[in-house]
Amino acid sequence: MTDPDIRTSDIHTPDTSPEAATAWTRRLAAYRSPIPARSLFELAVTVFPFIALFALSWAALAISPWLSVALSLANAAFVVRLFMIQHDCGHGAFFRSRRVNDWVGRVIGIATLTPYDVWRRNHATHHATTGNLDQRGVGDIPTMTVAEYKAKPPMGRILYRLLRHPVVLFGVAPVYSFFIQSRLPVGQMKSGARFWVSALATDAALLVLLGTLVILGGLPVLVFVYLPMMLLAASVGMWLFYVQHQFEDTSWDGNGAWSVQEAALHGSSHYVLPPVLRWITANIGVHHVHHLASRIPFYRLPEVLRDHPALSGVHRIGLRESLGCARLALWCERDRRLVSFREARRQRISTGPAQT
Numbered sequence: 001m002t003d004p005d006i007r008t009s010d011i012h013t014p015d016t017s018p019e020a021a022t023a024w025t026r027r028l029a030a031y032r033s034p035i036p037a038r039s040l041f042e043l044a045v046t047v048f049p050f051i052a053l054f055a056l057s058w059a060a061l062a063i064s065p066w067l068s069v070a071l072s073l074a075n076a077a078f079v080v081r082l083f084m085i086q087h088d089c090g091h092g093a094f095f096r097s098r099r100v101n102d103w104v105g106r107v108i109g110i111a112t113l114t115p116y117d118v119w120r121r122n123h124a125t126h127h128a129t130t131g132n133l134d135q136r137g138v139g140d141i142p143t144m145t146v147a148e149y150k151a152k153p154p155m156g157r158i159l160y161r162l163l164r165h166p167v168v169l170f171g172v173a174p175v176y177s178f179f180i181q182s183r184l185p186v187g188q189m190k191s192g193a194r195f196w197v198s199a200l201a202t203d204a205a206l207l208v209l210l211g212t213l214v215i216l217g218g219l220p221v222l223v224f225v226y227l228p229m230m231l232l233a234a235s236v237g238m239w240l241f242y243v244q245h246q247f248e249d250t251s252w253d254g255n256g257a258w259s260v261q262e263a264a265l266h267g268s269s270h271y272v273l274p275p276v277l278r279w280i281t282a283n284i285g286v287h288h289v290h291h292l293a294s295r296i297p298f299y300r301l302p303e304v305l306r307d308h309p310a311l312s313g314v315h316r317i318g319l320r321e322s323l324g325c326a327r328l329a330l331w332c333e334r335d336r337r338l339v340s341f342r343e344a345r346r347q348r349i350s351t352g353p354a355q356t
Contacts, residue, residue, distance in 0.1 A: 027308075028293035031300045032093070038299055039094050042282075043085060043104070050078035050111075057225045058217060065224045072228040077280045079233035080240075083112045084282035084298060090120040091294045106198070110205045113178045113230065117198035118185045127294055130245060131263030133331075134255045141169070141246055145331045146344045161341060164329040169242065174234035243271050243322050244287040248338050249315060252331045264291035269315045271322065288314050 057071035088094040089105030102116070109116035126139030136143065144152075144160060152160065162168060183203055185195045213221045251266035271285030278285065286301040289311060296304065305312045317325070328338040332347075339347075 028289070028296065028304065031304055032293065032295040034094055034096055034297045035299075036096065039297065042299055046078055046081045046085060050075060050082065053078065054225065054229075057229075058221060061217070061220055061224060065220065068220075068224040069228050072225050073232050076229040076232035076236065079112060079229055080236050081280055081282055082108050083114070083233070083237060084284055086112055086114065086116065086119075087123070087284070088282075088298055090116065090123055093295045093297045106202075109202055110209065112233075113202075113206070114182055115185070115195075115199040115202040118182070118195045121195065127291065128260065130291065131251050131253065131267035132255065132258045133252050134258075141242055143246070143252075143329075143331055143338075145252075145333055146339070147333065149330055149344065161329075164341075166326045169326075170235050170238050174238040175231065177238070178230070178234045240271070240281060240284060243317065243325055244269055244284070246328055246338060247315065247317055247322075247325050248328060250338055251336075261292070264288065265314065267291075269317050270312065272316050272318050274319065277319070 053071055053075040057068045057075060060068040060071055085094060086105045086108040089101040089108070092098055092101050095101045095104065105120070106116040109119070122139045129135040129138065130140065133145065142160075142163060149157060149160060183199065185199045210222065210226070213226065217225075245267060247269050249266075250269070251263055253262070265288055268288040268291045269285075270288055273281065273285050282298040283301040284290065284298065286305060289301055289304050290296065290298075327340045327342075329341055330339050330344050331337075332339045332344070
């Protein structure tokens with residue numbers, strides 16, 4: 001079933017007209033209503049296995065710390081899924097009540113090391129500015145254009161290359177983001193007390209939780225049960241966020257040419273994962289649809305693809321193909337695609353935007 005006001009060609013070619021945006025908004029609004037029983041079910045099948053695996057990992061310490069680590073790493077899947085539920089709560093998509101969304105999100109934020117109110121604000125900025133070259137810096141992966149990179153002094157280039165190295169992006173950066181940066185809302189000093197309360201309350205709850213674990217089980221519980229799952233979950237989360245917007249045919253524009261609908265549809269990928277990984281990641285791979293209509297609960301995103309087959313074919317990236325995205329680092333304004341450092345070096349790309 002397709003909307004007569006939405007042409008298949010609109011899916012594959014840029015169309016920033018108000019008519020197209022209105023048509024998409026009208027069509028996708030039909031999927032925005034959460035189903036309370038389904039939301040409670042999804043929460044239950046995530047929370048209870050998470051608790052059970054944590055308990056098993058703890059009990060396994062009596063047998064072997066490596067068995068405990070293995071179970072902890074498996075539990076990272078449920079940490080990722082908890083974060084996705086928190087994500088939907090932040091968009092007001094998981095429950096009908098904003099109050100329920102917020103408090104469920106805040107409680108989950110303790111398990112995911114993420115102050116809910118701070119994250120929700122930054123993530124809303126991400127949705128409002130994604131793909132905008134003139135509004136980079138909040139809730140996105142640092143990305144330079146080729147011209148900007150070439151204009152940097154040698155040390156600036158070295159630092160950017162280091163920042164974009166996979167070991168840093170998916171190893172160091174997740175640790176910094178979740179374990180350090182999230183502890184204080186630095187950079188939001190003037191945003192109001194609410195965000196400091198969110199961060200400090202989350203930190204206080206974490207101290208109580210981790211202190212209790214140490215009192216009851218000692219440091220091995222932290223080292224072998226808690227840390228492995230959190231480190232892996234953080235890296236997986238960073239990878240997912242990366243692939244959702246850092247792919248070759250993504251879309252970046254300056255203020256004059258940028259539009260939120262264009263950026264949503266063409267600057268977000270459709271990450272096609274095997275069924276088990278789709279379940280673990282709560283369909284977040286259907287990211288272009290999520291950016292078009294962020295109030296759609298994650299469990300209804302497959303409905304959208306089923307009812308609108310044209311959307312299923314937009315910017316599809318498979319699991320194996322996605323690995324190649326890790327080498328992309330610079331936005332080429334001339335070719336309108338992300339390129340690697342090697343490609344940028346080989347091409348004689350002008351330092352200004354493409355001429356049209």
